[in-house]
Amino acid sequence: MNAYGLAPLLLLFPAVGVLFNGLFGRRFVEADAKVGERWSGWFASLMAISSFVVAVLLFFTLQTNEFHPVVVPIMDWISIPAADFYVPWAIRVDTLSVTMMLVVTGVGSLIHIYAIGYMHGDPNFSRFFTYFSLFIFFMLILVSGSTYLVLFVGWEGVGLCSFLLISFWFDRKNAAGKAMNADAGRKAFIVNRVGDFGMVLAMFLMAWTFRSLEFDTVFETAVEMFKTNHIVQFGLFSAPISVVITAITALFLLGATGKSAQIPLYVWLPDAMAGPTPVSALIHAATMVTSGIYLIVRSNVLFEIARESGPVIFGVISTPDLVALIGASTGLLAGLIAFTQFDIKKVLAYSTVSQLGFMIAAAGMGAYVAAMFHLVAHAFFKALLFLGSGSVIHGMEHGHHHLLHDHSHAEDHEAVFDPQDMRTMGGLRHRMPVTFWTYLIGALALSGIPPLAGFWSKDEILAHANEHAQVVYVVLALAAVCTAFYMGRQLHLTFFGAPRHAAAEHAQESSRLMTVPLIALAALAAVGGLLNLPFLTTRMAEANHHHPAGVFVGLESWLEHSIAAFELTEAGTIHLPHTPIVLSPVVAGISTLLALVALGGAFYIYRNKPETAADPDPLQRIKPLWWFRILPLETFYMKFVVPPFKWLADWLAFAVDWNFWHDFVHNNIIRDMFVSFATFLADVFDKFGVDGTVNGIGSLTKGLAGAIRRTQTGFARTYALGVFLGAVALLVYFLWVLY
């Protein structure tokens, strides 16, 4: 079986979804909300599911073809023969990209279905699904591209979709009258620009150094150049290849910190929670924010070369180490901030930042498989948690509506009711059992309780860190404790205790459309660890050696075919033999114990508190901890980065753009120039040049005709003279010629 040829369909389906919903969706929904929503939502879902089917086919195709990566060309995009520079648009089918495709389309399909229920009744229902399909399309371009440039197209595309979906309710305003959603979308977009700037610079460097942006070519050339200690010429400057590759990877890191919300650019992700919850689940938890990790894992060859190059950055640190440090510190910082949040989605947002930190740290340590494993597992349980929180929000809103409707004593409640505030919840486990149980599974998986998915994936990272980088291990272990604690806090505040608000008393379980994806994701979160069980993997990998085609036995051996786990030697690169992950009992035991303790501690601290919605959080007594609520980096940016920029922007806008550029350059220079030029054209050129030419031709013709007319005298003798003239001329001619 060979399904490589089907790869373009992967992109076609979501594109059809975009067209369908973009062109006809609104008309469908407006014609008949019930039927229209069903068409719009299910069509988009069907397209996502179709892509998923294609991804599954590609998965099996890879297995039967011994995991050989294949590049399926679609078209030539950029070709500059003079510079020998070509960028094709092709789909790269290898184990890494197929893993991402499966996650994107699989989790994406479930969230699509969930969104049909969640977005029910929204006036812009079809717009939402247009953006959703567009996101799937761009995300698939990102993970399927065979060149960095195509990857970047997807990278920007998902950024666009993220912006569109965060500010989906752009007309909503908060109590202060600020359009928070639109602001959040802009913030995400602008912060991501900083990272994209790094991406673009990295690609310039790559195109200059390697004369190509194709993954294979870049990697091969990079290894070759590194072996020969190539010196790269930049006009007047030159730099050894190790420095160049370190720069490229550092710029990649900048891009990844933007997209994957790491220090120092994580500040956009919490605000991005303003978007609809399915968006948070799909884009800001499961897929888009992981593209930074995908980028690093994809570029593992470059990062390994940077590791070999040693501490090039200020002579202190190498890029992969920096990556690991940033990842680990983000993991801890975001975990601490998550303590202090009351918004159910913000807790999850910071949790996402923290978990992304885990993945980034793993990738930085060279544990690419562990990073991908955690990425996949995280996609399962974080999507589940977000969808669960969406279900809770829905239930709370429902309860609130119920209150307003039945009792009409709305004045008893505060004017603005926030259905996302955990302080108003409590005791929801009785009201929303399905949501509660699935949420519990997700929370435990995230906290790293065996045998759920999170335990295996997180432990793999911790085990690797314990072995290779003790500092990172300590930081990550602390972050893991934080994870368990804030999840315990959230669980208790939301589902346990007594309801602290009338809305929570009347909350209602969500519809089947929302609970079924929850259950499916809960199942995935529960058994996701099977993807890469340490002992299972070892055993089956041996069996696999005798199998001619190859069987999926775990991410380790599966991803081995895409990730060059190689060692640089004098003779070249040697691919390291498959090193199975062995479960480290000590590490696993410690982290499980810590997680349980943190969970228990959270439940103990919050056992009865807060009793009402207005009560302070018990943690608020610990002042230093609460300091994190002020969002250290955010405050820093708002105090020291934004004002100068704002001042500069104001100056640019008013002084440069308006006064100088518009008033002076446009009005005085360009307009006046044009006016005088136009006057010249109208009064001089047109009147004398054009009219003169045309009239001149006319009168010339007329005059010539008059002159020639006079030769036609009508007198026979004139014509006879002509004949005679001809005869004499002929005679003279013959005389001249003959004699």
Place this chain on the structure above:
Amino acid sequence: MGNPIIFLLLAIVAIGSAIGMLTSHNAVHSALYLVLNFATIGVFYIVLNAPFIAMVQITVYAGAIMVLFLFVIMLLGAEQLRGVTDVHGGERFHRAVAGLLAAVLLLSSALLLFQSETPAATAPMLDTSPTALGLHLFSGYVFPFEVTGLLLLVSMIGVFIFGKTKKRGKDA
């Protein structure tokens, strides 16, 4: 090819009569000058051993054709043109060009003639009696002869048509 004195005498008569024809104001005089010219040329034909052609020249040209001319001139009363003595700029230019061209023609011919050294005639005297000429004509030029006959017929019909006055109807 004849005696030079006779040639010069005849040539002077021929050229003089030609100039006379050209310059006469009276068309009848012109016609008479032309008759003289034709007769002189007929004498040249005799000198050139072409008696039959000479006879035809005298009878047809100097006789029949010129009589026709004179007849028409007198029929129309066109001895002189009436009221056309104006000589305007265009006419002067016309005359200048015509004269120039005539001069060029004469000069170039003279140039040609003075440059070439043509030997005297060495060809034998042929039998140019009407019998010989008729035999030659009908042995080699039967088809042109027939065409000429047709031409005469056509011209005769043409003259009839031109000469017909419209008696019936006034639709012309």
Place this chain on the structure above:
Amino acid sequence: MPEVTIDWYIALSVILFTIGSLGVLLRRNAIIIFMSVEMMLNSANLAFVAFARYLGDLDGQVLVFFVITVAAAEVAVGLALIVAIFRTKKSINIDDMNLLKG
């Protein structure tokens, strides 16, 4: 005493031809123009006959024969034309016949 050569005859023929053509170009009386044309034909005839004598060939005389025939036909038609034109224009001034004027 110089001998009369063919050149003499050609010279005479050219002179007569030139005078004839001047008549055609300068005179305005249609009948005189006609007569000038006849003289041009005659000058050609003279050259033909001279060449026939010079080359010892009867063809020249035969051609003159034809020319005279055609000239006769031409005169007949031409004079009929002049008469016809005179009937409508009451003039034989060639310059009055300028219907081709542009």
